[in-house]
Amino acid sequence: ASVSDIHLLHRNNKTPFIVSNLDKYLTNDEMLSKVDLLLFAGDVFDGPVAFSSEDIGVINIWIAKMLHKCKRHNVCVRVLEGTPSHDMNQSKIFTNINEILFKKESDRVDLKYVKTLSIEYIERFGINVLYVPDEWNHDTHDTLLEVKDLLKKNSLSQVDFAVMHGQFEYQLADVVKAHVKHDSKQYLDIVKHLIFIGHIHKHSVCDRIYSHGSFDRLAHNEEEAKGYVYAVINKDGNYNCQFIENKGSRIYKSVKCVSDDL
Numbered sequence: 001a002s003v004s005d006i007h008l009l010h011r012n013n014k015t016p017f018i019v020s021n022l023d024k025y026l027t028n029d030e031m032l033s034k035v036d037l038l039l040f041a042g043d044v045f046d047g048p049v050a051f052s053s054e055d056i057g058v059i060n061i062w063i064a065k066m067l068h069k070c071k072r073h074n075v076c077v078r079v080l081e082g083t084p085s086h087d088m089n090q091s092k093i094f095t096n097i098n099e100i101l102f103k104k105e106s107d108r109v110d111l112k113y114v115k116t117l118s119i120e121y122i123e124r125f126g127i128n129v130l131y132v133p134d135e136w137n138h139d140t141h142d143t144l145l146e147v148k149d150l151l152k153k154n155s156l157s158q159v160d161f162a163v164m165h166g167q168f169e170y171q172l173a174d175v176v177k178a179h180v181k182h183d184s185k186q187y188l189d190i191v192k193h194l195i196f197i198g199h200i201h202k203h204s205v206c207d208r209i210y211s212h213g214s215f216d217r218l219a220h221n222e223e224e225a226k227g228y229v230y231a232v233i234n235k236d237g238n239y240n241c242q243f244i245e246n247k248g249s250r251i252y253k254s255v256k257c258v259s260d261d262l
Contacts, residue, residue, distance in 0.1 A: 002038075002210070003212055004199070004228075005042070006018060006045075007214065009053075013217065013250055025227065035075050040078070040091070044082070064097055077109055080165055082134050083165065084134065092113055095112075098111050117146055139179040158190060160193050161196070162195040163196050166197065168183070168209065169181040192237070194209075201214040202224055203243055227249075230244050
């Protein structure tokens with residue numbers, strides 16, 4: 001299961017509401033019992049708040065309960081750093097709480113917080129996973145060169161999966177400068193199976209690239225369905241990938257006023 005752009009601590013859509021939807025549609029026993037690998041593909045947080053904020057306690061309790069469920073169902077968890085101005089390295093809290101809850105390292109949830117461009121071999125599943133945080137370089141072409149260099153260093157021609165935060169060229173209009181957009185063809189050549197990407201808040205699919213969109217609605221002009229992606233991948237490479245809707249997502253209704261007389 002892969003989710004992104006949760007934006008806890010958002011000023012409009014309050015944290016307890018988002019957490020409630022997470023527990024209802026994703027981080028519950030029924031769903032996690034069907035999950036081997038749970039991915040948070042960036043922007044778990046919207047930005048910082050003062051430690052005195054009541055939302056801090058809500059988030060800590062949600063993470064603690066989620067980790068207990070992941071432990072119960074033997075779920076592997078990976079948390080990717082998203083947009084620097086949003087996450088701001090705050091996802092370190094996942095590993096901190098994991099260490100507090102389970103004193104022995106052998107008892108802890110198999111969890112990693114990833115904030116660097118890297119390739120990980122997850123022995124349990126026999127897969128290589130590429131992680132690409134947002135804004136790793138000013139130019140995405142430079143990031144691509146680093147990815148290819150990582151492949152060579154790991155003696156790989158491809159990775160099995162990629163978890164990214166950013167945007168591909170097909171997701172943004174031509175007026176947006178090319179240096180901020182990843183090349184979908186290049187990454188489809190690099191990744192053997194599925195690519196999960198966060199950042200653009202609208203869910204979309206392009207070949208084997210799955211953009212989750214945001215988990216909840218956070219603003220107007222987001223009338224499309226919100227949620228996350230659940231994929232079943234067979235050993236032969238065949239897969240079934242579906243979008244799981246967060247049906248409790250908040251509604252922002254825009255009313256067009258064609259007259260000066262409101």
